[in-house]
Amino acid sequence: MAVRKSFQEINDKIKRGEAVVLTAEEVAAMGQDHSPAEVAEKVDVVTTATFGPMCSSGMFINTGHADPPIRMERATLNGVPVFTGIAAVDLYIGATENHPDNPAYGGAHIIEDLISGRDVELNASAKGTDCYPRKSIRTTINRDNINEMMMFNPRNAYQNYPVAVNRSNRIKYTYMGSLLPRLGNANYSTSGELSPLINDPELRTIGMGTSIFLGGTTGYVSWYGTQFRTDAELNEYGVPVSNAATLAVIGDASRMSPGFIKAAYYEKYGVSMFVGIGIPIPVLDEELAARVMIRNEQITTSILDYGHPGHPEVGRTDYRTLMSGEIVLEGKKIKTASLSSLYKAREIAGILKKQLQEGSFLLTEPVMAFPRGKGLNSMDIRI
Amino acid sequence: MVLRFPSETVNEPITYTLIREHNVLINILNADISHGKEGQLLIEMAGREEDVNEAMVYLESRQVGISPVVKTILFNEAPCVHCGACVSVCFHGALEMDAQTRKLQFSPEKCVACELCIRACPLRLFELNFGVN
Ligand code: SF4
Numbered sequence: 040m041a042v043r044k045s046f047q048e049i050n051d052k053i054k055r056g057e058a059v060v061l062t063a064e065e066v067a068a069m070g071q072d073h074s075p076a077e078v079a080e081k082v083d084v085v086t087t088a089t090f091g092p093m094c095s096s097g098m099f100i101n102t103g104h105a106d107p108p109i110r111m112e113r114a115t116l117n118g119v120p121v122f123t124g125i126a127a128v129d130l131y132i133g134a135t136e137n138h139p140d141n142p143a144y145g146g147a148h149i150i151e152d153l154i155s156g157r158d159v160e161l162n163a164s165a166k167g168t169d170c171y172p173r174k175s176i177r178t179t180i181n182r183d184n185i186n187e188m189m190m191f192n193p194r195n196a197y198q199n200y201p202v203a204v205n206r207s208n209r210i211k212y213t214y215m216g217s218l219l220p221r222l223g224n225a226n227y228s229t230s231g232e233l234s235p236l237i238n239d240p241e242l243r244t245i246g247m248g249t250s251i252f253l254g255g256t257t258g259y260v261s262w263y264g265t266q267f268r269t270d271a272e273l274n275e276y277g278v279p280v281s282n283a284a285t286l287a288v289i290g291d292a293s294r295m296s297p298g299f300i301k302a303a304y305y306e307k308y309g310v311s312m313f314v315g316i317g318i319p320i321p322v323l324d325e326e327l328a329a330r331v332m333i334r335n336e337q338i339t340t341s342i343l344d345y346g347h348p349g350h351p352e353v354g355r356t357d358y359r360t361l362m363s364g365e366i367v368l369e370g371k372k373i374k375t376a377s378l379s380s381l382y383k384a385r386e387i388a389g390i391l392k393k394q395l396q397e398g399s400f401l402l403t404e405p406v407m408a409f410p411r412g413k414g415l416n417s418m419d420i421r422i
Numbered sequence: 423m424v425l426r427f428p429s430e431t432v433n434e435p436i437t438y439t440l441i442r443e444h445n446v447l448i449n450i451l452n453a454d455i456s457h458g459k460e461g462q463l464l465i466e467m468a469g470r471e472e473d474v475n476e477a478m479v480y481l482e483s484r485q486v487g488i489s490p491v492v493k494t495i496l497f498n499e500a501p502c503v504h505c506g507a508c509v510s511v512c513f514h515g516a517l518e519m520d521a522q523t524r525k526l527q528f529s530p531e532k533c534v535a536c537e538l539c540i541r542a543c544p545l546r547l548f549e550l551n552f553g554v555n
């Protein structure tokens with residue numbers, strides 16, 4: 040009889056410390072000599088993870104009120120501008136916002152400082168109102184003297200991402216790293232068979248409310264991410280061959296760890312932030328078992344030329360080839376490198392596995408599924 | 423080159439003498455000198471060959487040690503997240519990902535100090551170091 044498990048049944052097993060949990064890499068290896076039916080029978084949860092630079096990230100903080108209070112209209116933290124267009128002492132630190140005089144320092148560094156418990160200097164100004172008379176303030180804040188630190192990232196955990204190469208004659212400094220001219224190197228940014236949304240490509244088990252590992256603590260999927268699309272071309276294993284689904288995630292940054300949230304600077308591009316995310320996927324049935332068994336060689340991705348406008352597609356490859364350190368394009372052997380860390384992704388998948396085995400992490404059934412059949416608009420320049 | 427001053431000569435105006443009396447151009451790149459202690463100066467020296475030779479003789483007469491410089495790359499390993507962004511710009515095999523552990527392996531003996539990794543690392547973990555051979 041076909042295996043069918045519910046979230047509830049798997050959670051009961053987790054609570055009893057009896058759940059069988061494997062990482063996505065382990066289940067991919069198991070899939071070599073087991074059928075989906077056998078995997079569904081034996082495995083309850085598969086842990087997936089990624090640790091890569093994710094620009095669409097940031098953190099809301101509430102600094103607490105001074106006496107007399109201020110309604111901040113302009114504010115900087117260690118000189119980096121932060122968004123004040125919400126209530127009086129609520130701020131949003133955008134990860135990629137940079138210091139006006141130092142392009143290598145920005146919002147992600149402030150976030151890392153606050154997570155690490157270090158002081159940062161706040162400078163703010165306002166016009167002064169009857170209820171918020173103060174016009175300026177200068178002080179230091181840290182994790183322990185402010186109210187909330189809510190990490191809210193509108194777009195993380197891309198389902199697949201194209202490889203970047205450069206066919207022009209000049210080095211290109213991009214968010215995909217330094218791309219050397221004339222196909223000098225190829226950079227990719229996905230953890231392959233360990234990548235969360237590749238193991239559940241139709242998002243059957245991931246939706247609003249899914250509990251995840253986020254930056255070293257438990258966080259949640261809060262919505263589908265910006266630029267979420269489900270109309271990307273699929274390969275024969277049902278995996279999109281370029282960027283497709285994304286997630287918006289939320290979590291308590293005061294409990295996060297600098298080991299899983301790291302500021303980054305890409306030369307002549309700007310600041311970004313490494314975010315560590317782990318997502319457990321319950322093996323509810325054979326269909327999902329077949330999905331989580333996917334191996335690197337079955338995950339196709341497109342290769343884009345960042346040396347020419349519009350980044351035209353110039354080829355396709357798969358993650359097994361990419362991870363071997365070399366791809367062949369136009370008859371040329373090209374060295375590959377990842378921008379996301381497989382080492383850290385494995386560490387996260389391992390932590391999540393242990394938490395599920397010990398019963399300290401439970402699965403959450405999504406309270407809302409994400410849309411199907413969603414495409415993407417590009418900007419229409421009208422003026 | 424790196425000039426090493428014994429503590430007795432640290433207070434003498436040696437670079438001044440080099441420039442004024444030996445007609446060489448001196449570009450000071452780094453200095454580590456304090457009063458009464460042994461000191462080091464990282465310099466570039468240019469000029470006519472005979473002037474440079476005489477300048478060397480003068481330096482030796484003042485017991486100043488002269489060593490050619492080697493550029494090396496210093497790697498601050500502890501914060502590394504093993505992303506691999508540095509690997510694809512290193513064409514000398516000094517930076518490689520271990521195929522099994524997926525950890526970055528730095529082999530300083532293969533490094534030619536081409537400096538490409540300095541800008542490629544998003545965490546800025548490489549630094550150029552002028553050392554003495
Ligand atoms: S300086 Fe050049 S050779 Fe040395 S590690 Fe960096 S990239 Fe490799």
Ligand code: SF4
Binds near residue numbers: 506
């Ligand atoms: S680019 Fe920097 S952080 Fe990434 S592997 Fe190299 S040294 Fe480590």
